[in-house]
Amino acid sequence: MIARYYRPEQGVFLSLDPDPGDEDDILTQNGYTYANNNPVMLVDLDGHYAHIVIIAGVGAYRVYKIYKVYKKYRKISKKYHSNSKRNPAIHHGYEIYDKKTNKVVKVGISDGRISKKGKSYRAERQVRKWNKRYKTDRYASRIVKTNIRGRYNALRWEKRHTEYINRIQPNNKLSPPFHYRP
Known part of the structure; x- marks a missing residue:
């Protein structure tokens, strides 16, 4: 060319x-x-x-x-943010309990991962924070329910489980500074 x-x-x-x-x-x-x-x-x-x-x-x-x-x-x-009730992620419910009295002090939910040991990363972080704050090794966590589909169902489970814990522990109801909701 x-x-x-x-x-x-x-x-x-x-x-x-x-x-x-x-x-x-x-x-x-x-x-x-x-x-x-x-x-x-x-x-x-x-x-x-x-x-x-x-x-x-x-x-x-x-x-x-x-x-x-x-x-x-x-x-x-x-996309829904993780705190939305319309969030469709799989959640799990956990309890944090006092190892000395074996009483539940907090019920919570999380859509985070579960560790290889079968513990909730979120619950374990809260346990470490509380044990450090009170300078003791008094609190531990356990997963109570897994595979709760959606945040709305997880919140309903948390409310029902809190009512159940308050019924079986009448002298030690879930309250602040540990449990805020529901």
Whole structure:
């Protein structure tokens, strides 16, 4: 291919096109035009498919915009923050109890992972914090219920289990500073 110079004010090339063009299309036989005065460099060397490049570019841009809208919609409609009652994650319920009296001091739920030892990471973190605060090794945790589907069901389980604990421990009801909800 020979380098050709284009004059945009006039919409024509200054040098003759070496491609003779098609016999059935008069515009392509003019040696000073290029793809109907549409210079697309390094894409269509003979100038026969310049319009397809433009249409493909517009189509790709529209597909990209549709993809962005889809991605935004999916992000809004599918994701719930972990504290939402509509959160569909699998939860587990746990108890923190006093090792000396064997009385339950807190009932809780978590959608976090369960350790290899069968303990809740969240409950164990609370136990460590309480034992450090009271400078003792008095509290421990255990998982009571697993595979509770959804936060709404987990909150219902927590409320029912708290009522159950308060019934079987009438002298030692769950209350602050350890248990706040429900």
